[in-house]
Amino acid sequence: MDKQIAVKAVLVAAVASGQGKTTTTAALARKLVRMGQRVRVFKCGPDFIDPMLLERASGAPVRSLDLWMVGAEQCRAQLAQAATEADAILIEGVMGLYDGTPSSADLARQFQVPVMAVIDASAMAQTAGALVHGLRDYGPVEMAGVIANRVASPGHAAMIAASLRDIPLFGTLARQDKSLPERHLGLVLPDEVGGIDALLDQLADSLTFDEAAWNHLPPVQLDMPPAPARQAPQLDGKTVAVARDAAFMFLYPANLDTLETLGATLRYFSPLADEPVPADADAVYLPGGYPELHAQALSQAHTWRDSIRAAHAAGMPIVAECGGMMALAETLSDPQGEIWPMAGLLPGEVRMQTRLAGLGSQGIITPHGLLRGHTFHYSQLHTELAPIAYTIKHPSDAQGEAVYRAGSLTASYFHAYFASCPAATAALFLRRSAA
Structure with a gap:
């Protein structure tokens, strides 16, 4: 250097x-x-x-x-x-x-x-x-x-x-x-x-x-750093549908860059505008945001809900972080305490609270290495579904957020920073039989 x-x-x-x-x-x-x-x-x-x-x-x-x-x-x-x-x-x-x-x-x-x-x-x-x-x-x-x-x-x-x-x-x-x-x-x-x-x-x-x-x-x-090592295009030929609107906007630009570097084509759509998952999608990414502020509109977005349920039923990989996960629960309570039906891919209900429920840097250990990120949320998911894993908090290594899997859906309050482990990211967006 x-x-x-x-x-x-x-x-x-x-x-x-x-x-x-x-x-x-x-x-x-x-x-x-x-x-x-x-x-x-x-x-x-x-x-x-x-x-x-x-x-x-x-x-x-x-x-x-x-x-x-x-x-x-x-x-x-x-x-x-x-x-x-x-x-x-x-x-x-x-x-x-x-x-x-x-x-x-x-x-x-x-x-x-x-x-x-x-x-x-x-x-x-x-x-x-x-x-x-x-x-x-x-x-x-x-x-x-x-x-x-x-x-x-x-x-x-x-x-x-x-x-x-x-x-x-x-x-x-x-x-x-x-x-x-x-x-x-x-x-x-x-x-x-x-x-x-x-x-x-x-x-x-x-x-x-x-x-x-x-x-x-x-x-x-x-x-000036050396040129970065070239990423294997593990998502080459794959199209990732990314939810992007006022309810789903919490995502790192580096996450989108990483998906594209891995070879994916990105397609944006708006659940809030009742747009379906794009027909050519091979996987879906639902980032965090403020679904609780748009719960009524999301509950009435029948085209969106039908399309994400159909994608799930077809085994399409779905990655849902924080607000994205909240929109896939059975119900979501808004800040006024009113309860709204959501997409229902994840059993359980999400309840807002006034006290902070999770905050700080965390990572998840994967077969490909440590995928790093963070958590920050004011709601709780109440579910009988057993987590498949937990993140670890940094720097204490204490147990962090639960990670859930329901069919082809991987969901957590954890926001991953994809560039910290591109191989682990690619695995999330590939059908598990092909991962």
Whole structure:
């Protein structure tokens, strides 16, 4: 890896969740785009919703960086590819800078990316300096600077800047009259927010930003990785039908890339619009999403339900993750407690709850290796069907999510990151007699 490429890059991090990382990253991305910069944004850790907003802000696809789930070499390859396409790379951290194994700080150090600390300054002044110096020195990490969120006035900003000593204050965001709305799994989806682009422009306008300091940030030197090993086209000639609509949208772009690299042709369809499984499909992929918010419409989508039942009866491989699994149970209760009939391929009922039911990085051991991913859900499946396996939690190796098999259906709350083990992925989408 002697060839390198240079690009301006920062990792946007904070002391905890709720400080405004996503808002700040979105505002900065939109501001840089409006300055004529080509911007690529990444998200640390498992996440589906924040990347949708950041994609809207930057105008380019947002991919995941995670030293465990994605792996260091794939992270390196993604960063290097982005560096060939962009003037600036922004990486939004996850939770607090040092939270998790691996943490955002681990990623920053792995690729020598400086940290841009976001602080919620609404209830502090000079203590901001102590907070930021602690963030820098605990690891330590290289600290590019600070963006102070929810700043009350220029005088307030001046106090914060003075407290930072040798760390520059790159920018401030005033308290926002209108913030990005949220729901139980995170931010509301961008397409559901009226005037989302106007809101992003407003955030960019309200970001007081030191352009000269930004321009003088030294570039990050990234190693160009070797060409990836060619994947055996185990799905060559196969067509995978992928559910994609407002009820099924939680999937990693890398998952689709992996299926195509394995040789599959992808066909998209919308259960919510009562579209059937495409007639030429050899397998079906039902990713996660918000079926509980669309339970009534799904219960009335008879063409979709008949087609997925027919595919199941014919032995077609069906892979259902989280929300995809929920839509295949016998019934699903919505957030108001109303119960709706679903496709019924999986015996049992899904009930929503207000308490988080599963969260964190997990993997499943397969004959082909460890297939990595994560879980994040607020519902529970109540079924008498015995699991065929369980995932293992990272890093504890404790028992994780149940994995169910009903005929040709493989279903779990586990969201797999297909690129972590392409051979295991291929096996999921092949008829078991041919796998």
